[in-house]
Amino acid sequence: MSAATVWASGTAEVAAMPMRPEALVPEMLLVGGAMVILLAGSFLPRRRLWLTRAVAAAALVASAATAVAGLAAGPAMAFAGTFAVDPMTGAARLVVTASAGLLLLLARDELAGSPREGEMYALMLLASAGAQVMAGGRDLQVLVAGFLLTSIPLYALIGLARTGGAAEAAMKTYLLGALAGIGLLLGVALLYGVGGETSYDVLAPALRTAPAGAVAAGAVLVLAGVMFKVGAVPAHFWVPDAAQASGVTVAAFVTTVPKVGGVLAVYRFVDLLPDGIPGSALVAVLAVLTMTMGNLAAYWQDDPRRLLGWSTVSQAGYLLVPVAVVGRSDLASPSLLYYLAGYAVTNIAAFAVAAALPRCRDLAAFTGLGRAEPALGGALLVVLLGLVGTPPTAVFVGKLTTASAAWDGGAGWLAAAVLVNSVVSLFYYLRWIIPVFRAKERPVRGAFSPLPTARWAALVGAAISVALGIAAGPVWALLS
Numbered sequence: 001m002s003a004a005t006v007w008a009s010g011t012a013e014v015a016a017m018p019m020r021p022e023a024l025v026p027e028m029l030l031v032g033g034a035m036v037i038l039l040a041g042s043f044l045p046r047r048r049l050w051l052t053r054a055v056a057a058a059a060l061v062a063s064a065a066t067a068v069a070g071l072a073a074g075p076a077m078a079f080a081g082t083f084a085v086d087p088m089t090g091a092a093r094l095v096v097t098a099s100a101g102l103l104l105l106l107a108r109d110e111l112a113g114s115p116r117e118g119e120m121y122a123l124m125l126l127a128s129a130g131a132q133v134m135a136g137g138r139d140l141q142v143l144v145a146g147f148l149l150t151s152i153p154l155y156a157l158i159g160l161a162r163t164g165g166a167a168e169a170a171m172k173t174y175l176l177g178a179l180a181g182i183g184l185l186l187g188v189a190l191l192y193g194v195g196g197e198t199s200y201d202v203l204a205p206a207l208r209t210a211p212a213g214a215v216a217a218g219a220v221l222v223l224a225g226v227m228f229k230v231g232a233v234p235a236h237f238w239v240p241d242a243a244q245a246s247g248v249t250v251a252a253f254v255t256t257v258p259k260v261g262g263v264l265a266v267y268r269f270v271d272l273l274p275d276g277i278p279g280s281a282l283v284a285v286l287a288v289l290t291m292t293m294g295n296l297a298a299y300w301q302d303d304p305r306r307l308l309g310w311s312t313v314s315q316a317g318y319l320l321v322p323v324a325v326v327g328r329s330d331l332a333s334p335s336l337l338y339y340l341a342g343y344a345v346t347n348i349a350a351f352a353v354a355a356a357l358p359r360c361r362d363l364a365a366f367t368g369l370g371r372a373e374p375a376l377g378g379a380l381l382v383v384l385l386g387l388v389g390t391p392p393t394a395v396f397v398g399k400l401t402t403a404s405a406a407w408d409g410g411a412g413w414l415a416a417a418v419l420v421n422s423v424v425s426l427f428y429y430l431r432w433i434i435p436v437f438r439a440k441e442r443p444v445r446g447a448f449s450p451l452p453t454a455r456w457a458a459l460v461g462a463a464i465s466v467a468l469g470i471a472a473g474p475v476w477a478l479l480s
Contacts, residue, residue: 023070023078023085026063026093030129033059034122041118052118057104059125060097067093081201082139088267091337091479092135092260099256099344100128105457106249106348106355116160123153124253131261134229140188140198143226143265147184150229150258151177157254158246165245173238177228180235184225190218200272208274219279222269223286229262231255232290232316240297243309248358248454251305252351255312256344263319267336271326284324284414291317291421298428302362304354307428308347311387314425315343321402321418325409332409334479335401341475342386342394342468349383349461356454363432370437372448376455377436379462384429386465389422394468401476 036059037052044051070076071090078085103124111117130149137143155177159170188198194210195203207215228235243251266283273279294314301307322329322336356376360366370377386393389400399418406414468475 023076024083026067026070026097027129027132029059029063029066030125030132033062034125034129037118037122037125041122044118046113046115049114049117050112052121053104053108056121056125057101060101060104060128064094064097064101067097077138079142081199082142083133083136084138085136087479088264088333088337089132089136091341092264093132095260095341095344096128096131096135096257099260099348100124100253102345102348102352102457102461103249103253105453105460106252106352108453109451110247110249110355110358110454120157120160120250123157124257127153127157127253128257131229131257134226134261135264137265138200138268140191140200140203140222143222143269144184144188146261146265147181147226147229150261151181154254154258157250158242160250161245161247163245165241169238169241169245172241176235176238180225180228182225183221187218187221187223187225190214190221194218200268204272204274207272207277212276215274216277219269219273219277220282223266223279223282226262226266226269227286229258230266230316230320231259231262231313232320233286233293236290236293236313236316239313240301240306240309243312244303244306248305248351248355251309252348252355255309255351256347259312259316259319260340260344263316263323263336263340266320267323267326267333270323280324280326280328283320284411287317287320287324287414288417289317290314290320291417295421295425295428298425301428302364304360304363304366304432305351307363307432308350308354311350311425311428312347314421315347315387317421318399318402318418319343321414322405324414325405325411329405329409331401331405334476335398335405337479338472338476339395339398339402342398342465345461345468346383346386346393346395346465349379349458349465350387352454352458352461353380353383356450356458357448358451360448363435366432367435367438369435369448371439373450373455375459376448376450379458380436381433382462383458383465384433386462386469388426388429392469393465394472395465397469397472397476 037055041052070085076085127150130146134146137146155174192198194214195206197203231239242254270279291314294310298307298310322332326332386395389396403415403418
């Protein structure tokens with residue numbers, strides 16, 4: 001059994017680990033950075049708001065450095081055992097900070113000189129801290145706190161574009177988030193009522209003797225609530241609207257960072273449930289529904305951002321596959337962590353191409369990009385085929401290992417669903433790829449004029465996606 005799997009379990013070994021309140025320093029640094037940005041942004045003139053981006057970058061680097069130090073210091077618990085500092089939490093912290101750091105490159109082109117530049121960085125840091133709290137929480141109250149800390153900045157981020165579409169997307173996200181939050185709180189209250197505790201270490205044995213019907217109802221409500229963060233069925237409807245109507249940086253952020261915390265929170269929660277409660281089966285069904293619905297809805301989308309929005313819904317389904325076999329396969333935890341890392345960088349790189357070409361708001365507008373901008377066209381080809389699951393990209397290894405985990409866990413039908421949906425998804429990605437390499441009748445040099453920083457973000461993201469795929473062996477060894 002992998003170290004991360006052991007840590008996800010409510011075992012006596014976990015309860016006996018040393019308590020280190022300083023273990024939450026990475027999250028504290030992000031929140032502290034957000035506070036500094038909010039205060040500084042109130043006094044800085046618009047021409048100096050770039051300083052808030054420097055503060056955000058420093059907070060992310062410091063958070064990542066302390067996360068690495070926490071991993072080196074060994075497993076520990078914080079705040080009476082309600083937060084675990086384990087390989088799973090460490091991986092989540094690094095993925096979140098790296099993703100947010102890459103997104104700062106997109107924000108430079110999109111937000112430089114904007115009066116709301118500082119507010120956006122502060123909201124990104126707060127939501128990132130919330131995702132990390134969700135990933136490491138081993139208590140239902142901590143889960144709720146992380147959910148709210150991630151959700152509230154999310155609504156503001158989506159509405160920052162201040163357009164009619166952004167307002168509609170923000171309202172839809174808020175309403176779905178409020179409904180999901182109510183369901184989550186009801187589920188937490190129900191489980192607390194029958195278990196007498198919210199800490200996973202105490203709650204896990206208590207639920208084994210609690211009424212099965214009440215436990216099942218509470219588990220369904222909690223899972224349905226957290227699925228809002230994952231962007232999965234039944235709380236996925238906000239994702240494509242947010243991806244299409246908000247700024248590109250925000251679209252990439254909301255479809256990436258909250259997923260990290262949400263998926264790992266579901267992993268820990270499902271592992272908490274007693275054997276008589278079919279939590280894994282429910283997650284398996286949601287995984288298939290999510291990947292299928294996301295793929296089918298993406299088929300005829302012409303707006304690249306909306307297409308990517310539905311694509312992220314389908315990717316959420318693949319990410320739930322190893323969660324469905326938690327406790328039944330040693331591959332579940334490392335495959336999930338690897339897939340999260342590969343998905344995050346690949347998805348951000350895809351949005352970075354859209355950010356580099358803000359005037360290209362339909363797939364036909366990308367016609368001839370491969371000849372006019374070979375590097376950017378090549379990066380787009382790499383990331384889109386990567387999202388399909390084409391070797392040697394990181395998502396290919398992620399899909400392969402998650403399908404292997406499903407097979408190893410006795411859910412061969414789930415592995416088959418991953419394969420079939422991956423093949424199905426190729427169609428709508430090809431609808432974007434083909435125009436990129438189709439020659440225009442009268443090519444005009446410099447017709448695309450990509451934004452420089454976003455272009456570099458796309459190239460770097462595509463390169464990391466390939467590098468992670470090629471270096472899958474060493475990375476897998478670190479995660480196992």
